[in-house]
Amino acid sequence: MESSLFFLVAVIAGGLFLLWMILYFIPIGLWFQALVSDVKISLLQLVLMRWRKVPPTIIVRAMIEGKKAGLELYRDLLEAHYLAGGHVAQVVHALVSASKANIDLTFQIATAVDLAGRDVFEAVQMSVNPKVINTPPVAAVAKDGIQLIAKARVTVRANIRQLVGGAGEETILARVGEGIVSSIGSAASHKEVLENPDSISKVVLSKGLDSGTAFEILSIDIADIDIGKNIGAELQTDQAEADLKIAQAKAEERRAMAVATEHEMKALAQEMRARVIEAEAEVPRAMAEAFRSGNLGIMDYYKMKNIEADTQMRESIAKPNDKKNNQK
Known part of the structure; x- marks a missing residue:
């Protein structure tokens, strides 16, 4: 069972x-x-x-x-x-x-x-249904040195024919950012950009940024523009500080050269004094040699001494008169 x-x-x-x-x-x-x-x-x-x-x-x-x-x-x-x-x-x-x-x-x-x-x-x-892509903040500097930070909204539509081999959203964002930087950088003043932000959109759209991509750009709208740093003033300040350091370095170089020259002159003066002393030391030797060779007599020697004594006396008499003249 x-x-x-x-x-x-x-x-x-x-x-x-x-x-x-x-x-x-x-x-x-x-x-x-x-x-x-x-x-x-x-x-x-x-x-x-x-x-x-x-x-x-x-x-x-x-x-x-x-x-x-x-x-x-x-x-x-x-x-x-x-x-x-x-x-x-x-x-x-x-x-x-x-x-x-x-x-x-x-x-x-x-x-x-x-x-x-x-x-x-x-x-x-x-x-x-076109897609809106928000760009990250793009910083650019106008010709007057003022930095502007812009944000844009890019409206794109898929290009079916370019989907195979066409670039993606990253390329669109990079090209739009490059166009914004170029447009702001060519402006003479940041005030012109703030007054007419649509000028950026016109310049960027005219460049055909969607070529070779998988999208077709319908519009580029500037959503926000903020004023950043005064890049021109900062560059001038940095340049002034650099010039000051260069001038200080050159002045220090000239001072060092002057000190070196002073030391060289002192050494040269000492050398010349040594030569004078050496020459004065040769006088007694020369006189002794003249006595031995008969070129100098004892009377000649005393005459020379008398002349030296007379010269010293005249100098001593003349010095007090010079002091009185200086006091007057």
Whole structure:
């Protein structure tokens, strides 16, 4: 009794498993759903999708969505896109949205955008509803040396044709920032920029900053402008401090050269005094040599001494008169 009950349970379980396997590999319900939706796909193709590791549900639902939206989608192309790693549902959503918005988007472009890593459905939505990008604060200096800090709002629309290979939002922000810096830098005074901030938008828009990007710039609006530092005055102050340091260094150099020259002159004076003393020391030797050689007699020596004494006496007599003259 127990063995027959166990056998019955095993047969029922095996039958259920076999039925599940049959329904899994032969999705009759999905085939009937496609049939009533006027999507032509055979039951054999659904079975082969299972063997090709392609979920039939994704392909069938994509074809039904396209059929109801009036689009002609091909099973082979959808399978190929799925096997290539694409998002079939996102591509079909994007095609339906583009068709309703009268946007020229082909299946080849949509799949290429999807395989490039971009969200093609979001791109279509951005083409219908433009996106506003806020730029970070951009600092620039006018010709009068006053720094201005500007913030802008960039309204962009996705360019479907440029989504593959086109630059992203970072490039747009960088180009807009560069245009703001160039526009402010070319202004003669910061007051001109504050009075006419729309002049920045006109200059930036005229440069065609959206070329080569995945977006089309619709407008650039200056949201806020603040006055920053007086860069010109700071540069002049720094230059004056640098000139002062250079002048001080040159003055110190001249002072050091003057001190060195003074020391050289003192050394030269000492050298000349030494030479005089050396020359005076040679006089007694010369006189002694003259006595020995007979060129100088004793009377000549006394005459010379008398002349020296007479000279000293005259100098001593003349000095008091000089002092009196100086006092007067």
